[in-house]
Amino acid sequence: MRSIVLTKGVPDFSEGAVSFDEDGHLERGKTPTVMNPNDAFALEAALQTRVRHGGHVSAMSMGPPGYADVLEEAMESVYADDTYLLSDRELAASDTWATAITLSAGIEKFREEVEDVDLVFAGFKTADGETGQTGPQACWAMDWPIVTHVIALDIDPDERVLRAKRLVEGDVDEIETVEAPLPCFVVTDPEFEPTYRKASHRLTHKRLRAETQERAVEHEEQLTTWDHVDLNLDPEYIGLDGSPTIVSSVDPIPKAPSERDATMIDPDDGDSMNEVLEEMQPYAAGGD
Template sequence: MKIIVCVKQVPNTNQIKINPETGTLIREGVPAILNPDDANALEEALKVKDANPGTTVTVITMGPPQAKEMLQECVAMGADEGILLSDRALGGSDTWATSNAVAAGIRKVGDFDIIFAGRQAIDGDTAQVGPQIAEKLGIPQVTYATEFDIDGDSVVVKRALEDGYERLKVKMPCVITAIKELNTPRYMSIRGILKGAKQEIKVWSADDIGVDRSVVGLKASPTNVFKSFTPKPKGAGLTVEGDTAKEKAANLMADMKARHII
């Protein structure tokens, strides 16, 4: 069985700040990490590999040269190889253009049975790239997977909905997007870290994957971010004093009258 996992290197949003004057993200000094949902996608692929001898796991991403380090971490976790799509022609791509590039990269990889991807990236939260890749490749997809099993030439997925769950069965090849409820990602092993450090990461350009340059990059992206900003902080709350609920209610009413709210 051959599995491909789509991943992304993202800034650690726990340490992200926004410049109040320009409204842009301050990325300097912010560490880059493997997107959390993508870690769940990789873990599920590795679970399939553990249960099915002979299975290979290829991890693919699009990004700058430094994304190699993330791919080496994926190898350290258990993936067999990493592929980086990196080219100035791909820079500035929105989700539509990104999916065009990644789909082209997957076509170059060749035959596959399953593509795993995270539900969404924490630096965008669009949840669009995985489904768009499936559409570009013309294969079935199941999103928001919380349980996953292989049944012959098909997969059975329990999918989370806003008000419940549904269980779907689709033929392979297919795309599955993972959420954190699917599993708990494993840690890198010492042996894996040594393997990852030595692993040669393949770097493919736009020409290598044969993608039409008119459908990738900033100019090809129909979506543009006009402005990023943080909401204005709310005012301090009011603490209502009183020993009993009746006394607190009376004090609250008095305060609201004093503020001419009532």
């Protein structure tokens, strides 16, 4: 079972150092970056599939060279065998459409030069764009079936069918059971939870973790970088030139105000600790 997990670096807003250029475009090379939180669920789904059915998992991202650190984090999360970074200046300032075109080209190159792919996993949405478009758009470019909002899944390798439960949000949340032929795209929902019911699955999970810890030490040896020439992409259809989205303005994100005053207590100060104990006792006893 061959899988690719798409992941992305997003600004680390907690650092308060998000940098934009004069045109309102995020300068990712100057902004602290972390792995997109929603991608963790896609990584968990790929890992569960690998534990249950074996195979090979690759993590893929598009971004500046610094995204190698994001792929290293993805490798440690999904115990990936290798990682792929799509990166050069021609890809800068891509919107979701240009990003999807680039990712689909990366997947096609992988299929042609490495091995065919059964599943592509993507996160629900990114913390910076919040559109949820890149996964479905990349799937559209591949002309594959797609299952979104997946909260549970398994594979029938003999019939080459994905069976999944997906969350349908409306007036009342409903769970829908669906099937899709392989190869296909899977977009995980934040409600996704991996399950390992068999002892053999838990042992495999433990073994993969140990192997990855050794492999991640030399992460760069498992990293392949492709630029737009490698992907045979026309610069007019990627990056800023290939992005129909227009950024009209960017508003800074204000720092959230502190809602409570904090009082520092020295644990060696007996009188102060007694005051804390007296303050907390009514609540420990069920008082208001």
